[in-house]
Amino acid sequence: MSNLAASPEFEAVQASVAHSVLLNPRLVELTPRSGISIKRTLPHREIRLIGAWCFVDHYGPTNQSGAMKVAAHPHTGLQTVTWLFSGEVEHRDSVGSVQQIKPGELNIMTAGFGISHSELSSNSTDDLHGIQLWIALPDQDRFIKPSFNHHDDLPISQSENTRIQVFIGSFSGLTAPTKNYSPLLGAEILFKKQAEESFDLNNKFEHGFLLVEGQAKINGQEVPVGSLLYLSTGNNHVELECTKYSRLILLGGEPLLEPLIMWWNFIARTHDEIVEMREDWENDAVRFTAFWDQIGEKIPAPQLPNLKLRPRN
Numbered sequence: 001m002s003n004l005a006a007s008p009e010f011e012a013v014q015a016s017v018a019h020s021v022l023l024n025p026r027l028v029e030l031t032p033r034s035g036i037s038i039k040r041t042l043p044h045r046e047i048r049l050i051g052a053w054c055f056v057d058h059y060g061p062t063n064q065s066g067a068m069k070v071a072a073h074p075h076t077g078l079q080t081v082t083w084l085f086s087g088e089v090e091h092r093d094s095v096g097s098v099q100q101i102k103p104g105e106l107n108i109m110t111a112g113f114g115i116s117h118s119e120l121s122s123n124s125t126d127d128l129h130g131i132q133l134w135i136a137l138p139d140q141d142r143f144i145k146p147s148f149n150h151h152d153d154l155p156i157s158q159s160e161n162t163r164i165q166v167f168i169g170s171f172s173g174l175t176a177p178t179k180n181y182s183p184l185l186g187a188e189i190l191f192k193k194q195a196e197e198s199f200d201l202n203n204k205f206e207h208g209f210l211l212v213e214g215q216a217k218i219n220g221q222e223v224p225v226g227s228l229l230y231l232s233t234g235n236n237h238v239e240l241e242c243t244k245y246s247r248l249i250l251l252g253g254e255p256l257l258e259p260l261i262m263w264w265n266f267i268a269r270t271h272d273e274i275v276e277m278r279e280d281w282e283n284d285a286v287r288f289t290a291f292w293d294q295i296g297e298k299i300p301a302p303q304l305p306n307l308k309l310r311p312r313n
Helices: 271-282
Strands: 020-023 026-029 037-042 053-062 069-075 078-086 089-093 098-101 106-110 115-121 128-136 147-151 156-158 162-168 184-191 195-200 206-213 216-218 221-223 228-231 237-242 247-253 261-263 266-268
Touching (some): 053 078, 069 271, 078 162, 089 106, 098 106, 098 147, 106 115, 261 271
Antiparallel strands (some): 020 228, 026 037, 069 115, 106 147, 162 184, 206 228
């Protein structure tokens, strides 16, 4: 998914001592070609990263026909993660991937040195609801060869109260087969009935709980739908109190202490790298190989601000 916020570079500071921080979303438009708004909780002025998770968009549910139509756009230095709760989306990219994704399946695209892709929701359903996540690649891996993987065999556990599916890392006795480049966790927790549950956490990880639907209290703190509760390192467990059919996304990871520049759809370390990446996209350079899709368009890069971009975090 393309980052099309009016200000692609975001002034943000990593909280260093907070035990928990409630991150309320800001509304942004998904694309200029759609009237759909999304709720963005990361990056945030108070929290820039959760581990290597650097971008969290929650969109839908919507019954708008043609809900997602994101034309070809580039990425560098990151992985994109697509996770749906309802609907279907077709992914196409410059390494030749063509993949339909459905709820409970995972699309993970590793941009590395550079990749371009597009996303188009299926006409078979008007209902679309999901999240788009980005993972910053560590410095040693950020120029690797681009690739794409689809997983429809992710582990699930069921209890009387909850259904848990892990799509990255390990949680609650489950481990996903996903390839990641830093210690990470991504999971969906669905409450089948109103209940209270306690889960063990890796105390070396930062964590974030995004409430997708329902009502929830996390460690006694009420979290509105669309908001994300950040928990710092040092937490060994979490207490969840949720109503029936509440759905949460759990993200976690060891703090990524590398300075980053995150501008538009690029993650880099210097201003000059961002300039080069933008020029390569605008000039159809080989790192962003052209590909065919039904949309037949290309999203132009925004203009760089009249200042030197500086790494943060």
